[in-house]
Amino acid sequence: MSSAHGLHALIDAHYESLYRYAYRLSGTATDAEDLTQETFGKALTHLSQLRDPERAKAWLFRILRNLYLHQVRDTKRHKEIPLEAIGDLPHRPPDDPLPEVDPVQLQQALNDLDEAFRTPLILFYFEEFSYRDIAEQMDVPIGTVMSRLARGKAYLRNRLFPNTDQREAPRPDEKAASGSPKVTDGVP
């Protein structure tokens, strides 16, 4: 793919999902819009590198993530939750239905999360990327992706439904004292 026509086709096919991804990554509409525009600007200059058009979406998502990481490299913009604070998936009574998740609260929870956990969660819930795709996006082993997803989901559940869990995830100090987290990087 090497023409402006091809790029326009890519824009039409992917700009919405890219914007949503950028929004969930950055947390603001302005940053998301800038990132989306910059992604296509970058894609324009490197379009000749896209050899397999079927991988275009993963390629664009990867460009966007790299731009985002470049943007926040020097400034830690968020007060992130320590990894140790993220515990296992909590239990909840089967007959207690989960309420709907408020997208704004979800974004606040994501903003407080380290990017290493935030990205796989976003890609996972977009339901368009396999574990292998996510691992390729992030240049980490697939086991690491699954581990981070498990812990990220547990964190989100604690944040979004704090009063419904029978077993709270331990605080960072408690976790350090126990010395045996149930889910660790590299598992399973």
Added chain:
Amino acid sequence: MECRDAQFYLRFQRHATDELGGEVTSALRQHLDRCPVCAAEAQVIVAFDSALARAMKAVPVPPKLRNRILTHVAMKQGALLRAKLYRVAVGIAAVVVIGLLGWGIVARTRPPVDPQSLAELADSQLHRPEDYTRRWLMDQKLPDSLPLDFDWELVTHRGFDDVQGQNVPVVVFTTPDGRDFAKVYIFRKDGRFDTRNLQAGQASRASADVYDTPHAVYVIVYTGGPRGLQRFLNTRNPSGPAT
């Protein structure tokens, strides 16, 4: 499959795709069929994932975003095109400058045409033909005299003739009426020609005499019959050819 394993795999099971592999998925399904606790947990996880997926994707896309992206890309394309054109223009300019510089150097090293000096040269040839011819012979690193006492007023040309593929110096004398001529070919003894034991030649309208000297061999070709050469000499009593 035990409950502990089922709980583990439930965390990684995705409902849109089967990434755990057929064996694990089948075992997990069988376990959930007979374990109400794990089945309930599975329902909770499904509900949680569904709710989170809906919320994750609930991001309104700005209605003018597509146009803004297209504008941004068009500007970027313009900038890229300008940069490309700039590079091409710089390349062309560099070629032109180098060409002009090269042309200037060549032009500076080329001798200018000087009509005045050409006129003076012709003047010299007309007024002092003997001196001019002697200088020309010396310029060609040849003896500055010819083997016979030619009438220099009759000299009309000094230059080179192609003889058997080699440029050979020649001095040409022409009668005032322009009907007869004498050509003096000068062969250096430098090994380019075999000049040993040359014989005089004779054709229907021209004759060739040979004069052998220590530094060169002169072959004089002339028209006007056997005594035609006399018409080009000052003394009408030449020493005669070498052969």
